Amino acid sequence: MKILVTVKRVPDPETSIKVKPDGTGIVTDNIKWVVNPFDEIGVEEALRIKEKVAGSEVVLVSIGDKVAQEQLRTGLAMGADRAILVLADDLDPLGVARVLAKLVDDEKPDLIIMGKQAIDDDSNAVGQMLAELLGWPQGTFASQIELSDDQKSASVTREVDGGLETLSFPLPGVITADLRLNEPRYASLPGIMKARKKELKEIPVADLGVDVTPRVTITKMEPPPSREAGKIVASVEELVNLLHTEAKVI
Amino acid sequence: MIEWTEQHVMIRDAMRKFVETEIKPNLEELEHGDSPPYDVIRKMFTSFGMDEAARATFEKRIARERAAEKNGGVAENGKRREGDIDTAGMQLIPIIELCRYCPGIVTAMGVSMGLTASAIMSKGTIRQKERWALPLLTFEKIGAWAITEPGSGSDAFGGMKSTARRNGDGYVLNGNKTFITNGPYADTIVFICKLDDGSEAKDRKMLTFVLDRGMAGLNQSAPMRKMGLHSSPTGELFLDDVQVEKERLLGETEDSPARAGTKASFSMERAGVAAMALGIVEQCRELSVDYARTRVAFGKPIGEFQLIQLKLAKMEVARMNLQNIIFRQIEIIASGKSLDLAEASACKLYAAQAAMEVALEAVQLFGGNGYMAEFQVEQLCRDAKVLQIYAGTDEIQISQIARSLLAH
Incomplete structure (x- = not known):
């Protein structure tokens, strides 16, 4: 079966993020970039399916700047077969979903696996939008995925408020990966060597003929307010008094 | 070679992730407990497919040797191909990354799959290589x-x-x-x-x-x-x-010819020490820069004092020199040659002294904290000392360099 997996280039979650003084975005100097961790889980899941289902193909897709090649190469080194990079600047979630829908028309995958969200803007929107645009069933926040023996349907366990929910639906479909779906492998050294020779196709977004005019624009970014220093009180009486009169919580 | 290739950077990032997930949290146990390092080395081998890669390389070499034996000649080394620079880096980058936290692991690993297996590979018969060297190269077995x-x-x-x-x-x-x-x-x-x-x-x-x-x-x-x-x-x-x-x-x-084989082992061992030194120096430099930025004395970060700046600058000079030595070694390995013993000695001498000097300076820069085991520079400083002693002492390296100069 053919599986399409998204790979977004995002700042390393360990990096400390600074907002630009003019509020137009974040400072990108000296930031380490990685594969969105939820997408990495998606790549791992696709590779596990490929290992079970003979003749499967795992195709990676990224949308963004040319440097996103690095993240695609990482996915190829993990074991994906080929990659597509759509060159585009700052699309909003609907724009991303439309680009992906167009690629799905061309590639005709049996399954799309995406991270449930990218850890940069945490929109958590593209998977759902893409399923809607394609008219495909969706299983979001997957913590377990099981395919039927004939790979015609999927059973997805989702982490929802208050417990686990299991959905079954026919394929093709869209699945978004949650944290506990799996633990991604390291790219092996021979895998890294082979990645260089695998196909990585670049497509300018204009060539796709998709309307990517943003519906959402970012007007301003600001860091969360810094926490103020605490206060040390001398007695329980004083504490109760302050909680009542100052904090007004009791 | 003037900079790391894209492939090298990918190997480094993958290896760094492994070290930070698998070794850094267990450093205390590895360094101060009595847990031998072999489980984590094996995990590294399987995670990165190093065992399978070693097996494949071994099988190719044995096939070449068998063919040569039939024709009554000696097996030739493969010619340099595109990508050999990447492959050559693959041998040294894991050493650098591991040494940022745990030079001991590299020693245990290097002696087993490097020195011990290489001795068998250079002098053994095909049967001996298959029986003893292969399980060492894949790290199924531990060698001394x-x-x-x-x-x-x-x-x-x-x-x-x-x-x-x-x-x-x-x-x-x-x-x-x-x-x-x-x-x-x-x-x-x-x-x-x-x-x-x-x-x-x-x-x-x-x-x-x-x-x-x-x-x-x-x-x-x-x-x-x-x-x-x-x-x-x-x-x-x-x-x-x-x-x-x-x-x-x-x-x-x-x-x-027992001695010739042993000298080839010496040469390779010395090349590995330069990569170890680079790992120690990189880590000491990084920790020191962070500390100089954040530690405040007399009302300002200590990085603003010139005596601290001198230490940081020396660390950076050592790092650049060591990196250049590594680039040369990668070039040499990729071209299918090896450093001659005098050059390997010169690299080893410089690398060991640079690592020791940088680690001592890092301890000094950290002051009282540097002397405490809680701060990693203390361990790296104790570990660095061995580089001046094993794989040929500084004194032996010096005499070998001088002997080679005077021989002509």
Whole structure:
């Protein structure tokens, strides 16, 4: 079966993020970039399916700047077969979903696996939008995925408020990966060597003929307010008094 | 080569992630507990497919050797291909990354799959390579390379007392070896000794045997306590009338050129030390820069004081020099050659001294904190010292460089 997996280039979650003084975005100097961790889980899941289902193909897709090649190469080194990079600047979630829908028309995958969200803007929107645009069933926040023996349907366990929910639906479909779906492998050294020779196709977004005019624009970014220093009180009486009169919580 | 390739950077990032997930959280146990490092090394081998890659390389080489044997010639090394620079880096980058936290692990790993396996690969018969070298290269088994004795270190050949006596078709081995990396846990031991055929000690031939753990008369000591490198078990070996068949004599002939093979091992070992030094220096520099930025004294970050700046600048100079040495080594490996012994000695001498100097400066920069085990520079400083002692002391490197200069 053919599986399409998204790979977004995002700042390393360990990096400390600074907002630009003019509020137009974040400072990108000296930031380490990685594969969105939820997408990495998606790549791992696709590779596990490929290992079970003979003749499967795992195709990676990224949308963004040319440097996103690095993240695609990482996915190829993990074991994906080929990659597509759509060159585009700052699309909003609907724009991303439309680009992906167009690629799905061309590639005709049996399954799309995406991270449930990218850890940069945490929109958590593209998977759902893409399923809607394609008219495909969706299983979001997957913590377990099981395919039927004939790979015609999927059973997805989702982490929802208050417990686990299991959905079954026919394929093709869209699945978004949650944290506990799996633990991604390291790219092996021979895998890294082979990645260089695998196909990585670049497509300018204009060539796709998709309307990517943003519906959402970012007007301003600001860091969360810094926490103020605490206060040390001398007695329980004083504490109760302050909680009542100052904090007004009791 | 003037900078790391894209492939090198990917290897570095993957390896760094492994080290930070698998080694950094367990550093205390590896360094101060009595857990040997072999499980984490094996996990690294399987996670990165290093075991399978080693097996594939081994099989190709054996196939070449078999073909050459049939044609009555010597197997040629493969010609340089596109991508060899990447492959050559693959050998050194894991060493650099591991040494940022745990030079001991590199020592344990390097002695087993480097020195021990290489000794068998350079002098053994095809049958011996398949039997003993392959499981070391894939790290299924742990190897030790036994040359040093209580009475002979740098003068390993001259002062060696361990003996092999002919006994029917086989030999009887006797002797004590010390400071043997992996000695306490080794499954496979390469044992170097002199053939006692009644001739003068100085005229005796060097012979190399392969021993297995548990052979009658072979005793492996418990780990010895030492200054640093705590995650690399070091021990003694005692051989008391160990009976061996000829199939355990490397090359299966007394006429294999033992010393030449040993010198090739020395050369490779010295090249590895430069990569180790780079890891230690990179880590000390990074920790020191962070500390200089955040530690405040006399109302300002200590990085604003010129004496601290001097230390940071020296660390950066050492890092750049070591990196250039590594680039040259990658070029040489990629071209299918190896450094000659004098150049390997020069690289090793500089690398060991640079690592020691940078680590001492890092401890000094951290002040009281630097002397405490809680801050990593203390460990790196203890670990760095060994680089000036093992794989040939600084003094031996100096004499080898000078001898090569004066020979012409």
